Structures are given as C-alpha cells and as structure tokens.
Amino acid sequence: MSIAPFHPTPRTLMGPGPSDVHPQVLQALAKPTVGHLDPQFVAMMDEVKALIQYAFQTENPFTIAVSAPGSAGMETCFVNLVEPGDKVIVCRNGVFGERMRQNVVRVGGEAVVVDDAWGAPVSVDKVADALNRHPDAKFLAFVHAETSTGALSDAQALCALAQEHEVLSIVDAVTSLGGVELKVDEWGIDAIYSGSQKCLSCVPGLSPVSFSPRAVAKLEARQTPVPSWFLDQTLVMGYWAGTGKRSYHHTAPVNSLYALHESLRLLKEEGLENAWARHRAMHEKLKAGLDTLGLKFVVEEAHRLPQLNTVHIPEGIDDAAVRAALLNRFNLEIGAGLGDLAGKAWRIGLMGYAAREENVTLCLAALAQVMA
Numbered sequence: 001m002s003i004a005p006f007h008p009t010p011r012t013l014m015g016p017g018p019s020d021v022h023p024q025v026l027q028a029l030a031k032p033t034v035g036h037l038d039p040q041f042v043a044m045m046d047e048v049k050a051l052i053q054y055a056f057q058t059e060n061p062f063t064i065a066v067s068a069p070g071s072a073g074m075e076t077c078f079v080n081l082v083e084p085g086d087k088v089i090v091c092r093n094g095v096f097g098e099r100m101r102q103n104v105v106r107v108g109g110e111a112v113v114v115d116d117a118w119g120a121p122v123s124v125d126k127v128a129d130a131l132n133r134h135p136d137a138k139f140l141a142f143v144h145a146e147t148s149t150g151a152l153s154d155a156q157a158l159c160a161l162a163q164e165h166e167v168l169s170i171v172d173a174v175t176s177l178g179g180v181e182l183k184v185d186e187w188g189i190d191a192i193y194s195g196s197q198k199c200l201s202c203v204p205g206l207s208p209v210s211f212s213p214r215a216v217a218k219l220e221a222r223q224t225p226v227p228s229w230f231l232d233q234t235l236v237m238g239y240w241a242g243t244g245k246r247s248y249h250h251t252a253p254v255n256s257l258y259a260l261h262e263s264l265r266l267l268k269e270e271g272l273e274n275a276w277a278r279h280r281a282m283h284e285k286l287k288a289g290l291d292t293l294g295l296k297f298v299v300e301e302a303h304r305l306p307q308l309n310t311v312h313i314p315e316g317i318d319d320a321a322v323r324a325a326l327l328n329r330f331n332l333e334i335g336a337g338l339g340d341l342a343g344k345a346w347r348i349g350l351m352g353y354a355a356r357e358e359n360v361t362l363c364l365a366a367l368a369q370v371m372a
C-alpha cells in the first residue's frame with residue numbers, strides 16, 4: 001500500500017491555539033537545515049535571545065527558548081526552582097493553574113492553593129491574605145492569561161505582592177505574550193514561560209523562558225540536583241550562555257528556531273505596543289458582532305483577554321454540530337470549552353496573525369450562518 005504525501009486543507013485557526021501562523025514564518029521553516037553548532041546558526045540564536053528579551057521586556061541574561069511546548073516551559077520553572085519541601089502559593093482559576101499545582105506536587109513542593117471562580121481573575125486580596133498566612137512561602141505561581149476561561153489577571157499587582165513578601169514569582173505567559181501588556185523587568189517577574197503557538201504567530205513546539213538574577217541564584221543554591229536531565233537549566237546554560245562557545249546539550253530544533261526568529265522579528269518590526277493595540281482593536285470588532293448575535297461573554301469586561309473570547313453557548317444550540325459546521329463549511333476552527341466549561345462555552349481566539357479584520361469578518365459571518 002502506498003501512502004500519499006500529507007496535504008492538510010488550510011484552516012483559519014481561531015481557537016485557543018495553535019493560532020494562524022504567519023506566512024513568512026512558514027517560509028522560514030522551509031529554509032535549509034544547518035548544523036546547530038554552525039556559526040551562522042549560533043549567530044541567529046544570539047538574535048533569538050535578544051528578540052525574546054524584547055518580547056518579554058527584560059534584560060535577564062538567562063533568557064532562552066526551551067525545545068518543547070509551553071508545558072515544558074512550565075516544568076522548566078518548577079523543576080529548576082522548587083525544591084522538595086518548598087512552599088508555593090499557587091493560584092487556580094482554570095485548567096492551567098491546576099497544572100501548575102500538579103507541577104509543584106511532583107517536585108515535592110508544598111502547594112497552598114488560592115482558588116478563584118472559573119472566568120474570574122486571580123484575586124489580589126486573596127493572594128495577599130495567603131502570603132500573610134504563610135510567611136514561609138518561597139514562591140507565588142499564577143497564570144497571567146488563563147486560556148481555559150479567557151480571564152486576564154493583574155500580573156503587575158501580584159508580582160508587587162511577591163516582592164513585598166520576598167517570594168519569587170513564577171508566571172505563565174503562554175497566551176499573554178505578544179497579545180497584552182507584559183513587562184517582566186518593570187513588574188519584577190522572576191520566572192516566566194510562554195509558548196510559540198499563540199500570539200507569536202509561530203508553529204507550536206517552543207517555549208520562551210526567562211529567569212531573573214534572583215531566580216538564577218535560587219537555582220544555583222539548590223541543595224538537590226534538578227530532577228529532570230533534559231530541563232536542567234544548569235546544563236542548558238552552556239548552550240545559551242552567549243559566550244560564543246556554545247556546547248552540545250541536545251540537538252536544537254533548527255528549523256523551528258528559524259520560525260521563532262522570524263515570528264519574533266515580525267513582532268519587533270510591528271512593535272509590541274502596536275501588537276497589543278491590534279489585539280484590542282480586533283477584540284472590539286469581534287465583541288460588537290458577538291453582541292449582535294446575542295452571544296454573552298463568560299468573563300466580565302474589565303478582565304477579558306482580547307486574544308481569547310469565551311462566550312456561553314446559547315440554549316438549544318448543539319455545540320459539536322456548530323463547531324463541525326464551521327470547520328467543514330468554512331474551514332474555520334474555534335475552540336470548545338475546557339474543564340468546567342466543556343460543552344458550555346466556545347473559545348474564539350484572536351491570537352497573533354489571527355488577530356486580523358478578515359478573520360473577524362469570516363468568524364462572525366460563519367457563526368451567523370451556522371447558528372441560523
């Protein structure tokens with residue numbers, strides 16, 4: 001039996017990620033593979049590092065792209081920084097906060113959970129209370145943009161609390177990076193991770209990560225070895241150190257890194273503030289149309305993510321049938337509800353290259369037809 005080459009039908013990706021990849025990023029991916037210690041590749045990696053620093057708004061020397069998706073960026077933070085017995089305040093207002101808690105437990109840390117309702121942001125008051133009640137806590141971990149609900153939390157206020165209580169902050173920026181304001185140095189974030197496949201308009205599979213000098217000091221002072229060989233940043237540092245003498249740790253995903261370089265270059269060319277404004281403007285357009293269709297948002301206006309619009313599925317509408325019709329008739333993907341919102345909500349993404357007027361128009365017209 002011969003197997004034909006795979007030719008996927010192009011889709012418009014307006015779910016919770018992966019999102020539409022910029023055509024120039026796809027072209028970058030197809031450039032000839034070179035060795036990952038080739039001087040031209042090493043020079044490009046220096047640029048990738050500088051571009052990630054720009055996207056995160058940080059001067060942290062420890063700024064890298066982990067060769068794996070956002071979940072590996074999350075694990076990178078927990079396996080390197082949290083030691084057995086360390087107490088971590090973990091904020092849980094959706095799926096990914098719970099995943100952070102599981103990471104804490106797996107590395108032998110003690111998780112103190114601060115719960116908020118699905119669709120609500122992390123409560124700064126509850127976190128302040130938890131920090132007061134647990135003066136021995138070493139970390140505060142939270143999700144900036146909770147992709148399971150579409151809620152944006154106040155990372156600046158939460159990190160200010162962490163600094164006041166002298167705990168290190170660990171921030172999930174998988175969905176926020178490139179889509180909403182995020183200032184790692186100004187806000188005093190200690191450890192942050194993101195993903196390539198959302199507002200960066202890149203292919204999935206890479207995770208930008210940055211550690212502050214305080215986080216690096218905690219890593220260097222560990223009493224126990226990092227329990228993961230692959231994610232042990234004391235070993236990876238030799239490759240990313242930027243000393244010009246990169247040494248082999250693992251085979252870098254060369255072509256994916258070309259793609260990340262191009263996506264971050266495009267972000268820099270557009271300018272971060274302009275990218276944030278574009279996401280906001282497209283959200284406003286989408287919101288106006290969704291209002292007309294009678295679709296109600298799950299998250300209160302003040303805490304809504306422009307890049308992820310979560311709406312209640314109206315009574316009597318067949319969730320799966322609508323999403324299947326969007327895909328089959330319009331090649332348009334929107335996201336199903338996740339966790340507590342499964343079967344109850346749709347998640348409409350406007351992430352990166354997908355945050356364009358033509359996408360908004362297509363989505364609204366297609367939804368109107370399939371819901372009629």
Ligand code: PLP
Pocket residue numbers: 016017069070071072074096143145146147148172174175195204205
């Ligand atoms: N954190 C958040 C907020 C996410 O939205 C996701 C993925 O959707 C992840 C972590 C995990 O990233 P990945 O699926 O790239 O492993």
